[in-house]
Amino acid sequence: MDFLFVDWLGKPLWLWLSFLGIVIVMLAVDLGIVHRKSKEIGVTESLVTSAAYILLGLAFGGWVWWYMGATAGMNYLTGFVVEKSLAMDNVFVIAMIFTYFAVPRLYQHRVLFWGILGVIVLRAIMIGVGATLVEQFSWVLYVFAAFLIFTGVKMWLFADKEYDVAANPVLKFVRRHFRVTDRLHGEHFWVKQADPATGKQAWFMTPLMLALLMVEIVDVVFAVDSVPAIFAITTDPFIVYTSNIFAILGLRALYFALAAMVDRFHYLKYALAILLVFIGSKIFVADALGLAKIPPVASLSVTFAILAAGIGWSLWKTRDQAAHPA
Structure with missing residues (x-):
């Protein structure tokens, strides 16, 4: 069993396998027991399921704090909060995708579940590549930081512009080159x-498959922001990956509650833009002050x-909408 103690990306293999085991059990319970059959998920069930995922994520963070130290625990918690916050913007786009393809709530959980499997693999690849680049070329962190500042400014300027699903080039390519019902x-x-062209039996994609494909594409696009963001917090691949996955698992469960009140979080995008600029600027500020990094507690x-300011301002500005829903 010596191979379990082999170092992989800075941590023994048993640590990675243990985390993946936890995720597999969570997903098996989710799909195999709780949501074995397709059903419409209500707000209450969404909140309860999300709370369970959040508690598990925080419990894992508590274990990281105990096993790896306070700094690692603080970095995990910061990464967890940042990833969950950035992924909330992802939720708004997913809601547009489901609306565009007219996917009923009855089948939305199925798309989100299989989508999360793609996220687990794609994030692992992106984080593995990012960790390798940072280890080999330390200046890559400054590239990540500058990119985050640029992305934050861009997000602020285009906060009012909605995502155009129909204009996505991948979707256009698939519709041109594959059979779609x-x-x-x-x-x-x-x-x-x-x-219809040949009269022969053939396999066709359904709009549900196109929705899944678009959800995966959106995840990749948002990962381009979130992965550099957490590398600006910590370069430990284990902390980066585990906080990413736990945050995404919880937010997908929360989707059905958030999707019902998307319009009430409009100003959150501005807060996320400021957050990206802050995270990106930390590296440059730390250098200017002669620090190795900004203290995790401060971050x-x-x-x-x-x-809190973004969420509070959003809820305050839309209070009349909540009191008098359309």
Whole structure:
């Protein structure tokens, strides 16, 4: 069993396998027991499931704090909060995707569940590449930091612009080169039916498959922001990956509650823009002050303050909408 103690990306292999085991068990319980059959998920169930995921994520963070030290624990918590916050913008885009493809709530959980499997693999690849680059070329952190500042400014300037699903080039390519049905076929991603051109039986993508594809694309796009953001907090691949995955798992569960009140979080995008600029500028500020890095407690405190201000301002500005819903 010596191979379990082999170092992989700075941590023994058993540590990585233990984390993946926890995630597999959580997903197996989710799909195999709780949501074995397609059903419409209500706000209450969404909140309860999300709370369970958040508690598990925080419990894992508590273990990281105990096993790896206070600094690692603080970095995990900061990464967890930042990733969950940035992923909230992802939720708004996913809601647009489901609306565009007319995916009923009955089948949305199926898309989100299979989407998370893609996220687990894609984030692992991106974080592995990022960690290798940072280890080999320390100046890459400054590139990440500058990119975050640029992204934050861009997010602020385009906060009022909605995501145009139909204009996505990948979606256009798929529709041109693959067979796609005009309507949903229950919870199926693929169906076999007669090809109008040849009359022969052929496999067709359904709109549910296109929705899943778009969700994965959106995840990749948002990972381009979130992965550099957490590398600006810590360069430990284990902390980066585990905080990313736990945050995403919890937010996907919370989707059904958030999607019902998307319009009430409009100003959160401005807070996220400020947060990205803050995270990116930390590296340059630390250098200017002659520090190795900004203390984790300071980073976490400012992160909470920015997000609390964004959420509070959003809820305050839309209070009349909540009191008198359309």
